[in-house]
Amino acid sequence: xxxxxxxxxxxxxxxxxxxxxxxxxxxxxxxxxxxxxxxxxxxxxxxxxxxxxxxxxxxxxxxxxxxxxxxxxxxxxxxxxxxxxxxxxxxxxxxxxxxxxxxxxxxxxxxxxxxxxxxxxxxxxxxxxxxxxxxxxxxxxxxxxxxxxxxxxxxxxxxxxxxxxxxxxxxxxxxxxxxxxxxxxxxxxxxxxxxxxxxxxxxxxxxxxxxxxxxxxxxxxxxxxxxxxxxxxxxxxxxxxxxxxxxxxxxxxxxxxxxxxxxxxxxxxxxxxxxxxxxxxxxxxxxxxxxxxxxxxxxxxxxxxxxxxxxxxxxxxxxxxxxxxxxxxxxxxxxxxxxxxxxxxxxxxxxxxxxxxxxxxxxxxxxxxxxxxxxxxxxxxxxxxxxxxxxxxxxxxxxxxxxxxxxxxxxxxxxxxxxxxxxxxxxxxxxxxxxxxxxxxxxxxxxxxxxxxxxxxxxxxxxxxxxxxxxxxxxxxxxxxxxxxxxxxxxxxxxxxxxxxxxxxxxxxxxxxxxxxxxxxxxxxxxxxxxxxxxxxxxxxxxxxxxxxxxxxxxxxxxxxxxxxxxxxx
Numbered sequence: 400x401x402x403x404x405x406x407x408x409x410x411x412x413x414x415x416x417x418x419x420x421x422x423x424x425x426x427x428x429x430x431x432x433x434x435x436x437x438x439x440x441x442x443x444x445x446x447x448x449x450x451x452x453x454x455x456x457x458x459x460x461x462x463x464x465x466x467x468x469x470x471x472x473x474x475x476x477x478x479x480x481x482x483x484x485x486x487x488x489x490x491x492x493x494x495x496x497x498x499x500x501x502x503x504x505x506x507x508x509x510x511x512x513x514x515x516x517x518x519x520x521x522x523x524x525x526x527x528x529x530x531x532x533x534x535x536x537x538x539x540x541x542x543x544x545x546x547x548x549x550x551x552x553x554x555x556x557x558x559x560x561x562x563x564x565x566x567x568x569x570x571x572x573x574x575x576x577x578x579x580x581x582x583x584x585x586x587x588x589x590x591x592x593x594x595x596x597x598x599x600x601x602x603x604x605x606x607x608x609x610x611x612x613x614x615x616x617x618x619x620x621x622x623x624x625x626x627x628x629x630x631x632x633x634x635x636x637x638x639x640x641x642x643x644x645x646x647x648x649x650x651x652x653x654x655x656x657x658x659x660x661x662x663x664x665x666x667x668x669x670x671x672x673x674x675x676x677x678x679x680x681x682x683x684x685x686x687x688x689x690x691x692x693x694x695x696x697x698x699x700x701x702x703x704x705x706x707x708x709x710x711x712x713x714x715x716x717x718x719x720x721x722x723x724x725x726x727x728x729x730x731x732x733x734x735x736x737x738x739x740x741x742x743x744x745x746x747x748x749x750x751x752x753x754x755x756x757x758x759x760x761x762x763x764x765x766x767x768x769x770x771x772x773x774x775x776x777x778x779x780x781x782x783x784x785x786x787x788x789x790x791x792x793x794x795x796x797x798x799x800x801x802x803x804x805x806x807x808x809x810x811x812x813x814x815x816x817x818x819x820x821x822x823x824x825x826x827x828x829x830x831x832x833x834x835x836x837x838x839x840x841x842x843x844x845x846x847x848x849x850x851x852x853x854x855x856x857x858x859x860x861x862x863x864x865x866x867x868x869x870x871x872x873x874x875x876x877x878x879x880x881x882x883x884x885x886x887x888x889x890x891x892x893x894x895x896x897x898x899x900x901x902x903x904x905x906x907x908x909x910x911x912x913x914x915x916x917x918x919x920x921x922x923x924x925x926x927x928x929x930x931x932x933x934x935x936x937x938x939x940x941x942x943x944x945x946x947x948x949x950x951x952x953x954x955x956x957x958x959x960x961x962x963x964x965x966x967x968x969x
Contacts, residue, residue: 407435407603409596410456417570422592423518424559424571426532426585428578429596429761433633436606444610446634449596450530453572457526461570463487463517468530472505473513487523491516507535508547511554518571519563525570532573533580552582559590579754598765599634601626607634616644618651628656631737631766636663664739664762671755672739672762675772677732684729685854686847686881687722689940690837694726697835698734701768706809710834711802714776714823715816716934717839718927720882720918723816726839727772736770736812739763741779752790753797760801769811776815777822795824802832818927820934828934838931841880841924843942845873851881855888856903864902872908879917887911926960926968929953 406414413425427449434446437455447455450466454476457464463483466474475481481503489499504510514527529535536552544552558564558571575581578593585591599607605626618625629637640659644651661674681691700708715723731738739762744755763769773779780795802813815833817823828836842848849869856863876884890911895903918924932945933953941948961968 407596409594410435410452413572413592413594416592416594420565422559422590423564423567423569424573424588424591426573426575426578426581426591426593427596428575428581428593430598430633430765431574431576431596433596433599433635434638446607446610449574450528453526453528457528457570461524461526461568463523463525464528465514465517465525466528466530467510467514469505469507469534470531473503473510484517484525487520487525488513488516491520507551511535511551514571515554515558515561518558518567518569519561521563521567524568527569527571529571529573531575533575533577536582536585538580538582552585555585556588559588565590577754577757579751579757598631598761601630601767604629604632604634604637607637611638611641613641616641616651617648618644620651620653620656624653625651625656627767628653629660630768631664631762632660639663664766668755668758668762671742671744671759673742675728675731675738675740677728677738679725679729679858680732681729683854683858684722684726685851686842687726687839690726690839693835693837693937693940694730695733698730701734701736701809701812704809709809709812711805711808711831712813712815712833713835713837714820714828714833714934715814715837715839716820717818717931718841718880718924719818720880721839721841722881723839724772724774725881727770727814727816730814731770731772734770734812736768737766738770738772739766740772740774744779753793756794756797760797763811764807767810771811771813773813773815776817777819780823780827795827799824799827799832802827818930820930830936834936836934836936838935838940840928840931840942841878842884843944845870845877847873848876848879848884849873851884852876852888855885859889859892861888861892862902863908864904872912875912883915883917887915890915922960922963923967926957926964929957929960933957 405411409427409429413427416422417425431449433449435449435452437445437447437452439445454464454466458476463480464476465480465484473484475484485500492499500513504513514529517523517525518527532555536555537548539548541549555573564571573581578586586593605622608622608626620628629640632640640651640656643649643659644655649655665672665674681695684691697709697713700706715727717723728738739759741759744752744759759771763771780791780798798813801807813833815823820828820836827833842851849872852872853869876887879887887908888911891903891907894907894910895901932941932948933950935941938946
């Protein structure tokens, strides 16, 4: 006989807040389509859908338990419950001289008044479960809502403040996956309490695996290893992993779990994130020695579990082509964190962008140890103009809230990259959210440019004839970015390839150097460099030419360049 499971933390939170009289209306969100642990009277441990879990839990203490969603209408566990519901509702309607009901309606405008009659009568002891509440009270602009939709919203909003419900024993639980999909007015109701169902932690996954039928499932992982590597998956997805292995006959390994997890999470996020599996480390990064040393210390602290030594977030700032993305991916490989990269999560529909961000953050949080890369952050976090209805401010506010949660320190690290940090929200960039701001610059010396060129050639597996004059290469690429140095090396390879040669000669490199034109937008590059100087969190990371510059001098030079650049600096 399995021991009875403890009440899930989210359910215990709901129970305590209800018993304390804090609220009688709850909005449950998050991992709501997963299964929950339930012990039968004989002690058998089962995993049941959230609806079944709530119905069985409330049936212990409530006389009437009713479930509703827009597709199926009102439903009950049995006919007795249905008769109790009709009797309770009609008693209220008879006393208030209103028409009684004999048939159950389906539409929200007809159903919600009945549910209101049920739970707002002090004499009743009922539980109402409204599933997919975003279909009843969607996050829409009032100007575009019908009168019926507005009436539904009003009914749900006034439930929490109804004296009868507050004084009685009834409870209302509304269910959604994403809070952002539900009317903001309803979510913000003072008498409504939100409860999040999180993705299962390692202990929950281990308990689930312990009772799964794994006959005919080949697995080279221990339960402990499988429990760890499946971080970020729901219990339903873990079950699907086992069933897929049984049907295909494939052995479950670290690689198969990670491959399957990648596919599941990318599908779950609807293409909002991309899994990054870096094929390079800091050994493949030429130059940037100070930056590599700084990030290596952070990576070592993560692997050693020294959470206090890990920043909450990091911003990589500097001109384009300085290798910010490449270094971030190398850091991901060195730290061992699961690496995801933001894709375009913005949509034109009301609430969709916020919902997409919430879905991403839920996945990142559930992964346990993750690195989230936000490239071109100045564009990703803003609409690129005004008139977005406050979406950008809500996105930034949610990101601030997530990054201020100290539980994430050493476990979830957000790395933003931008060449225009001046366009980011100032409060978002403060220490405590982004403790580490690393400036990137064009390579300062011929030796550094040579190191970058050699690293690029090695990474591209290029064979260079004899001993190329790399010192001359470094001298001749003064003012080039790392991206432009890469363009030179690859152009030399193209010259050799066009002549059907596998080996690159010095002449190929010379032709490429003569052909590739570096960026000539020097004013904008100077502006971006000064922004990187201004944002740097540590003076020792600045090149020698900026080591003694004062904040006032930086600001004066930035002001001068803004005037020269005009609207381009806006």
